[in-house]
Amino acid sequence: MARLDISAHVWRIFSVYCRYFNAVQSETFELAYHTTKNMVVAAPTGSGKTGILELAIIGLLSKQLDVNNQLQLKHGAQKVLYIAPSKALIQERVKDWGSKFGSVGLMCMEISGDTDESQLAGVNAADIICTTPEKFIALVLIDEVHLLNEDRGAVLEAGVVSRIRLISKAPEMREMPIGKVRFVAVSATIPNIWDIGEWLQVPPDGLKSFGEEMRPVKLTTIVKGYNETKTDFLFEKRLNDHIFGVVKEYSKGKPTLIFCSSRKGTSDTAMHLLGQCQKISGGSSPSPYVRTAQQFERLKNAATQTNNKQLQQCLCAGIGFHHAAMDPQERLLIEQLFINTDVLVLCTTSTLAVGVNLPAHLVVLKGTRRWTSDNKEGSGYKEYDRSTCLQMVGRAGRPQFDTEGVAVIMTQKKVACQYNNLVRGAEVVESQLHDYLAEYLNAELSLRTLKDISMAIDWLKSTFLYIRVSHCSASASDEVFTRVLREKFILTTVSELSKYNLVSLAEDGFGLEPQLAGDFMARHYLRFHTMVSICKSPQHASMPDLLSVIATSVECASIKLRRSEKKV
Template identity: 30%
Template sequence: MEVAEVVPEFAEAFPFDEFNEMQREAVPALLDSDANVVASAPTGSGKTALAELAICQTLDAGGTALFVAPLRALTNEKEDEWERFEDLGYSVYVVTGERDLNPRRAERADVLVMTPEKADSATRKHDSPRYSFVTDVDCVVIDEVHLLDSEKRGSVLEVVVSRLRRLCDPRVVALSATMPNIDDVAEWLDATPETTFEFGDEYRPVDLHAGVRTYTHGDNPFADKYRRLFTALDLAEPHLREDGQSLVFVSSRQDTVQAAKKTRDEIGERDIPVGSRGDYEFHTDAEELDNATLRKSVLDGVAFHHAGLSTHDKNLVEEWFREGKIRVLFSTSTLAWGVNLPARCVVIRDTKLHDPLEGEVDMSPLDVLQMLGRAGRPGYDDVGYGWVVCDSSDADKYRELLREGKEIESRLDGNLAEHLNAEIAMGTIRGLGDVMEWLETTFYYRRAQSAPDDYDFPNLKERVRETLDALVEDGFVETDDDLGLSATRLGVLASTYYLRLDTAREFEAVATDDADADGILRAVANAGEFDSVSARQSERDAIDRVLGHAGDEMDDGPRKVYAILRGSMDGSVPPELRSDAWVIKQNALRLLAALGAFFDRYDDPAGANAAARLEARIDTGVPEDAVGLTALDGVAAGRAHKLHDEGIETPADVRDAGVSGLADAGLSEGVAESVLGQAAGMPAVSVDWGDFPESIAVGENEMCEVAVRNDGGATPVGVRVTVNGVEMTETSGYLDDAVTAPVGVFGADADELTFEVTVSFADLPLLPVTDTRTVAVE
């Protein structure tokens, strides 16, 4: 079955000329109807072509397709791969959290690509102009639908699919690796037996021999890593001596590098002929690599691959591995889900991972099966070999997994309250009847029907009702006399910012209190999102160096988060904490943005400003006196530090410096002009005291008016007036030209009265503007 005969208008979109046996069987279901399709097939059998066929059918009908990819790295790969659709005149647009959304491009796109998390975010905001495009999709292709079983991410995928089906009822095409209970997924998605395909191991391009190899566990975790590494090399060695290749999965980016270094030495000791040092052309090509360690390693036939490498280096490693120049490749799990890079022998060296937010966790069974599925090179090998290296206490668990596979379970029960609150906040659930209708659209409900004892199916609806009652009792949802449901201010904030409900309640308490910057930091560090963070023994001295005795009353995990945030504010996170710092920082920045929104919604501009300044400092590491520079587009950490070093610390300083002064500080002329333009749009605030008296007699009083004037860009502000440190008045509003605040001057027992006006910028990380006046009491 030739591609050009089946989809002549899209033949150039496929990287091959003929469909294989598995693809041929699915073609009629994908192209000749709009029915929902579910297909499971072994890794490497060509599932991607099924996704592309579904997209072709949608494009041919003038519709829009949404491709949901399991990892952000894969969305970027699809953007590159699907330039083939661009060449045919169709627009492909990737929507990720790391890029600014272009709503016009998204609205005009023919193919949208998102992760489940981004699709969740977009559909939660579907009634806003920026995200309305998400309800105009005609077909949703779910890549790796067995991600439903992921403890962390499965519920997100589940609610997104259910939500889209309720919002716009698109066609759904779900693809997955082999899963024993495919019928549960098919029933959930209303796929008929004729459009449900379960392709077994006979469709694997290469047979798979999978097994478990144990090692002797010791007391030293570093020594254990080397024990597992030598075991992995024992398993790979016979294949390497027969000109085969081995792909070894390890737990972290750092481990890929360290394992590659040790393997180069060990291969030399064992005299395994895998190097390419005699290949002078390859020697020259290797000089193109950005990573110096990788540059040395590839010449010995050993390499590493992880998400932290440059795209250039990753592409070269993949190309050389396919060509056989690299014989042993160490990688993190990302490679198993993404690039089709098979090897004769695949070894999973590490079954336990360190998660910055969870501590030590077992590798997901889905990841294990996905990795082993990379064993065997179509067209080169008759059989692939996959091995799990583990402690003997875990051996039976993995043997059972390899023998029976992994049934797909719903993970919605673990955070049912958060997702139910989100649906009510969006308005897709408006009453008790809607709650039960929503429940019946979930995989949770379908799976409970299939395994009633495991899910306590007879009591499932009562469980959901109890969850709803708790949301009402805790202040996230309110009801009316007609049994209608709506989200409270707290419920909307929790949904908008993806907060755990316990965190949202704590943030509400902080926002209604008079929290200072340190109190805000502590609230974030103590958030439930970090409750599984642990501090290893080797990290505790580093934490003490950052904090001294600050936070001694905190538990070890929150105190570690607190130390990372404090260290990030001035760019001094100790090396011992850096491996976890990036993930913790990203989550903390999200939580700080959320807490800032709480301050804003509870009418505390000063609190919102404090949160914004903390967020900017943690993100960039700029000093407190230069944090206002981060309000300017195009000024991130590097430029902010550069300007600060030259004495340019605020947008006002930028305006005073002009293009020439900014150029003298190291900015290019084009960047200087852009930054100066940004600074011109910032607020320029001053305090006008008017006819404020210099003195007042004891017992007398005088009502005055203080004006806050703005000669720059308009912005929301809070104005607070104190006398001798005691709050006198507070007001907030949108500062365009000027706002005024009444101030009473009362002759009191004190010798003098010091009045202070503080102007805080609710939406900007600018330092507050303060001004004082002293009145003598005579």
């Protein structure tokens, strides 16, 4: 691994954290730092992809060095936009980059759904904006670009990338930074990296794909499929019968993280492991996870610092559990015990996969489904998002803590193949925009970036959906394919929007004009079916009717009344 040619002025950003670049970073250094070419890099979790994004930032920064090699910053003149799939990743990046790049005077800012109007006043002066795809531009950094495969992927695809590309093509924008905007995207290993490269207009030498052999720490991933039960709840309980054996077989006595699907599941799993430990030891020793008398004393002392009776029992056996509803001091206590390897088995929820960096030799996904209200089919159990699953698996064998790692995914037999494909990088990334086409077409019309059918077709051609559809229709002529785009995607969607007076189609069948209801829908980020329900409401609708529209909307599906609230 080499420390490559990089300005001494900006090398200190890296030198505090690492002395050398790893193989993946060395291979991509020339493109990331010395050029302005678009890039897509697919590499395993934990292989240093964040370092590639940092090289791109420093490359942009180096253009602002004067003849004396001093930075001449004008805050906010050229913005870096970092996009990640979750708020926790955003917060982690703001904390890290705020420290790293703050040392050379760059301002790093988080924008999320919690950002209020007063905080947005700092956007103009910010140099690096870290945001989820729901929210702005010389450089756009996209982390976990494989999130295109998820429902949220449509936001990244149409709400961010395609919109930026559409704006950048405007004549008045050509001399602005956005007119020469650069995209750098990183991803887990995927088979159709070329599709993403074509979508982001990446030149051939800007595409880099690395296999597991380039991972700094060797990771072995095992997918175990189990017979289904009548309900997901019973399936999760049945996995308790196997969890002790899995930890025993793969942990080698090293730190283990067990990801559970619910907060209650963390304590239930920890208590089940405690019961198994007591059965095995027969009372002759505290637990197989307690190796020395000194460790046992530290655990007993830690147990006195919590009022949670279950946690007290588990800690004395070298087992812990951790979730967001716990007292912050308790969570901090558990995290420190795990880092110090006093607690060897920690049961936690998927939220720990991002944010807190806890070292683990073994990671176990105890089930791959969790209860959610944010579901197109309504509330219920659904599979983990792909990015969440990869984040959890990636916690095994982190470079700074271990030389090898193991991840075990415990799931139902019917989906075991799907997870094998995911961890082997064999799952094709597909667009999800077709399910949200009405919302995003209406938004572009409301913003007046589209004015007619031909512009709408050009906009569609800037999406990842177009790339995937065109590859599936490779035998069709350009004329036939354009007609399909116009009739099947654009005209069908415009017809649905105009049916409820959200947009209007000119008499010539060519021009498009947003309507008041469509502007309202776009301004308040309403789903199409919710807006249809509003439009169908009678002019003098009763309060129960209006409440029914709100309560049955997909936007409110995740809001659940607690038993105590129902009495109000």
